[in-house]
Amino acid sequence: MLAMNYRGPFRVRVDHKPYPEIQHPQDAIVRVTRSCICGSDLHLYHGLVPDTRVGMTFGHEFIGVVEEIGSSVQNLKVGDHVLVPFNIACGTCSFCKQGLYGNCHESNPEATAVGGIYGYSHTAGGYDGGQAEYVRVPFADVGPMVIPADIHPDDAVLLTDVVPTGYQAAEMGGIKPGDTVVVFGAGPVGIMAAKCAWLFGAGRVIVIDHLEYRLDFVRTYAQCEAYNFRSMQDPVLFLKKATDFYGADVCIDAVGGDAAGSALQTITGRKLMLQAGSATALHWAINSVKKGGIVSVVGVYGPTDNLIPIGNVVNKGITIRANQASVKRLLPRLIEHVQAGRIDPKGIVTHRVPLEEVSDAYHIFSAKLDNCIKTILIPPSARV
Amino acid sequence: MEDLASNYAHIKGWGIDADPKNEPTYPMKNYTGDDHRRLNYEKPPQQPVNVEVLHSNERPGITAVFGTSSPPSGMSGAIRRYAFKFSESEYGHWLPLLFADRVNVVEGIIDDLKRGYVPNILAEKGWNAEWKYNRKGLITKLAVGALVTATAVALLCRSNSNEDED
Ligand SMILES: [Zn+2]
Ligand SMILES: [Zn+2]
Numbered sequence: 064m065l066a067m068n069y070r071g072p073f074r075v076r077v078d079h080k081p082y083p084e085i086q087h088p089q090d091a092i093v094r095v096t097r098s099c100i101c102g103s104d105l106h107l108y109h110g111l112v113p114d115t116r117v118g119m120t121f122g123h124e125f126i127g128v129v130e131e132i133g134s135s136v137q138n139l140k141v142g143d144h145v146l147v148p149f150n151i152a153c154g155t156c157s158f159c160k161q162g163l164y165g166n167c168h169e170s171n172p173e174a175t176a177v178g179g180i181y182g183y184s185h186t187a188g189g190y191d192g193g194q195a196e197y198v199r200v201p202f203a204d205v206g207p208m209v210i211p212a213d214i215h216p217d218d219a220v221l222l223t224d225v226v227p228t229g230y231q232a233a234e235m236g237g238i239k240p241g242d243t244v245v246v247f248g249a250g251p252v253g254i255m256a257a258k259c260a261w262l263f264g265a266g267r268v269i270v271i272d273h274l275e276y277r278l279d280f281v282r283t284y285a286q287c288e289a290y291n292f293r294s295m296q297d298p299v300l301f302l303k304k305a306t307d308f309y310g311a312d313v314c315i316d317a318v319g320g321d322a323a324g325s326a327l328q329t330i331t332g333r334k335l336m337l338q339a340g341s342a343t344a345l346h347w348a349i350n351s352v353k354k355g356g357i358v359s360v361v362g363v364y365g366p367t368d369n370l371i372p373i374g375n376v377v378n379k380g381i382t383i384r385a386n387q388a389s390v391k392r393l394l395p396r397l398i399e400h401v402q403a404g405r406i407d408p409k410g411i412v413t414h415r416v417p418l419e420e421v422s423d424a425y426h427i428f429s430a431k432l433d434n435c436i437k438t439i440l441i442p443p444s445a446r447v
Numbered sequence: 448m449e450d451l452a453s454n455y456a457h458i459k460g461w462g463i464d465a466d467p468k469n470e471p472t473y474p475m476k477n478y479t480g481d482d483h484r485r486l487n488y489e490k491p492p493q494q495p496v497n498v499e500v501l502h503s504n505e506r507p508g509i510t511a512v513f514g515t516s517s518p519p520s521g522m523s524g525a526i527r528r529y530a531f532k533f534s535e536s537e538y539g540h541w542l543p544l545l546f547a548d549r550v551n552v553v554e555g556i557i558d559d560l561k562r563g564y565v566p567n568i569l570a571e572k573g574w575n576a577e578w579k580y581n582r583k584g585l586i587t588k589l590a591v592g593a594l595v596t597a598t599a600v601a602l603l604c605r606s607n608s609n610e611d612e613d
Contacts, residue, residue, distance in 0.1 A: 189516045262465075
């Protein structure tokens, strides 16, 4: 089968790899019909995530048709078209029992701080991902969900990560009706967080980024205000002035470790890798939120140290909420929103690319060429 | 709330998930109250271990399932095994892993060559797309690269000839 193959930082290609096999009674094999390239794949692509081994296949956002099921799988049958949440979750550990599917304790031997994630380095369990023709899906009774007939496949694939992560970012912000919400980052997740902030009753939604095409996009798509931090001397001061010198009620970090905007953070976090990613967005979020406000973090950072203004967290009495989205917990509600037209996930898709052109697709997204917001990869086996 | 809602009539679904009880504790709302039981849950059956699986020393043994993508091998594998002696809280864990990743890149090229496959590194880097969407940037990059190389070569030649004279 064809699959994306990681060869090193900024180097990926498509190769023939062996078909995945059932390795556990609760496994399924899924024939991928669509997968996406995610902003968090760029952290892998840039070589920032430890234990990203050469030969791995990325891709934690995918949907597909069930080809084969293990002996104890009961909720799925061969031929079902399913969307697969990016978290691999057992459904029985004490974290899964709480609905913390992103924090499962039985899917990732390599680390305890993060659960299993498809195609996301060995630090997230060493699973091959869905940027391939076929993929192994563990705990098939827990994660995958049959795609309802009235949900478009392009919407379904965005429900595996982008929509739930954006929604949970807004949810963790504890937004109260009328609140001012600032979202850092106008990538797919930031766009969706801005959109979902309205569902929680935000009174004002402000998005900060540095790419004009993204700012234009988010203004229209999420009906919000959007500003370029490159045109500001100081984003924190700008936001204080924009909120009557009070601070935003809720700040959302939808950027993570690849953030631009601060030379010190860039050099120590991205070039020298002395930090677990450049924490510029988080820094701005903490400093622009009001006293007693809430900072919600869904941006991906590495596991070790970061330079963050913890003194201000204490002095301002900020609540920080952060997690990988627990996709399965949120899906039923999000499907209602899509069906009712309150969220239009496929509206952010700008590129549809054959899997064979994965090298170019990664480069376009990483280098922000051709006004790219979100790319869907289509494997040859899904085109016949 | 009704007054506020009329201001947002242009946004479909405004406030539909607003809940006065929405404290930012949603991801924990299904807390069962017996979390102190810790690892006493019924563990799913164990996936057979037929590849080498490194596991965090912060947990007992390996998880019920795991990925089998790229088992540790060669020099990078040896570095990874060393890294797993340290907890996830230590640089001793993560820095060797990042170093192993770099070593692994070289191993990957050697593997390709051993199989008689010469990797097209420019294509792998997506330079076809660069040529299509950022031709000017690419040409500048190449020109700067050529200039730097030419200058370096010139300097090296000069210092060599100086040495000859001495
Ligand atoms: Zn993603
Ligand atoms: Zn679990």
